[in-house]
Amino acid sequence: MYKKIIFILAIISLLLCVSCSANLTPTEAQPTPTAPMVHIRLPMGYVPNVQFAPFYVGIEKGYFRDAGIDLEFDYSYETDGVALVGAGNLQFTIASGEQVLLARSQGLPVTYVLNWWKEYPVAVISKKGAGILQPADLKGRKIGLPGPFGANYIGLRALMGVAGLKESDITMDSIGYNQVEALATDQDEAVVIYINNEPIQLEARGYELDMIRVMDYMQLISNGLLTNETTISENPELVRKMVNAMLRGISDVINDPNGAYEICKKYIEGLTQQDEKIQYKILTSSISLWKAEKLGVSDAQAWENMQKVLLDIGMIPNEIDLSKAYTNEFIP
Numbered sequence: 001m002y003k004k005i006i007f008i009l010a011i012i013s014l015l016l017c018v019s020c021s022a023n024l025t026p027t028e029a030q031p032t033p034t035a036p037m038v039h040i041r042l043p044m045g046y047v048p049n050v051q052f053a054p055f056y057v058g059i060e061k062g063y064f065r066d067a068g069i070d071l072e073f074d075y076s077y078e079t080d081g082v083a084l085v086g087a088g089n090l091q092f093t094i095a096s097g098e099q100v101l102l103a104r105s106q107g108l109p110v111t112y113v114l115n116w117w118k119e120y121p122v123a124v125i126s127k128k129g130a131g132i133l134q135p136a137d138l139k140g141r142k143i144g145l146p147g148p149f150g151a152n153y154i155g156l157r158a159l160m161g162v163a164g165l166k167e168s169d170i171t172m173d174s175i176g177y178n179q180v181e182a183l184a185t186d187q188d189e190a191v192v193i194y195i196n197n198e199p200i201q202l203e204a205r206g207y208e209l210d211m212i213r214v215m216d217y218m219q220l221i222s223n224g225l226l227t228n229e230t231t232i233s234e235n236p237e238l239v240r241k242m243v244n245a246m247l248r249g250i251s252d253v254i255n256d257p258n259g260a261y262e263i264c265k266k267y268i269e270g271l272t273q274q275d276e277k278i279q280y281k282i283l284t285s286s287i288s289l290w291k292a293e294k295l296g297v298s299d300a301q302a303w304e305n306m307q308k309v310l311l312d313i314g315m316i317p318n319e320i321d322l323s324k325a326y327t328n329e330f331i332p
Contacts, residue, residue, distance in 0.1 A: 093226050115222075117224065117289050122154070125211045128208040159214060204278050221298065
């Protein structure tokens with residue numbers, strides 16, 4: 001009798017185990033393996049700054065993590081992000097439109113997949129009263145800029161082209177990224193700057209400025225996300241996820257600059273010790289350059305304009321196939 005009871009209890013116990021197992025969700029019964037995170041080192045082209053708020057927000061809110069991306073910021077000046085992406089050593093970099101065309105003219109298969117800065121942020125500023133109010137007024141002036149390269153140089157040459165000026169018509173002073181002091185101390189009569197940076201610093205010091213903005217004369221392609229043809233063909237889903245995460249970050253910063261600024265404090269060493277009024281204004285000024293009817297979309301005419309500027313100043317020898325230089329196919 002005792003053995004019979006034990007047998008019945010064993011059967012009941014077995015049935016209960018089967019029942020419990022049947023009630024488990026698939027995840028509880030057999031965990032589904034998660035896809036490994038893709039590590040991406042992203043050259044930024046500048047030091048940690050509030051202008052990179054969309055990336056800081058994207059990390060803090062998990063947008064890149066949700067996309068399966070482990071994002072690492074590369075702030076080193078030595079890194080030529082465009083060359084590394086063109087050679088297939090990196091998947092992405094932040095780059096301006098002229099860098100894309102210069103790279104493709106040298107045979108590097110890079111493609112611009114997201115237009116971050118809708119407006120070209122370069123301008124020439126001078127102290128009020130200097131009489132530098134339009135591109136023609138640049139003639140005969142000593143103008144400071146980082147050097148004959150990059151977006152500052154392209155923007156200056158674009159303005160000179162509007163006025164029909166040649167490089168010999170001005171005195172170009174290569175000063176590195178020292179525009180604020182160069183103008184404040186009258187080392188130069190005018191300096192080439194980013195609208196969302198140096199003018200804010202100078203105005204905070206009490207200087208009244210005149211500004212000639214490139215965007216008032218022509219539309220050019222500015223900073224955005226760059227990848228290569230191999231990544232597009234072999235891993236288009238990675239490109240799509242990177243673009244989507246970045247767009248979510250940009251949208252959040254535009255909609256909530258206060259919250260974005262607070263997040264920036266976690267990623268920018270010493271930000272809380274800086275003049276927060278100036279830094280916050282740099283952020284909001286940057287946002288005004290990002291806003292667009294549809295975020296991320298490249299404008300065909302802006303690419304045509306950029307190619308014309310580069311051809312006119314001899315930085316590229318021939319026209320290139322712009323259909324391969326950029327695409328809007330990854331913009332949702």
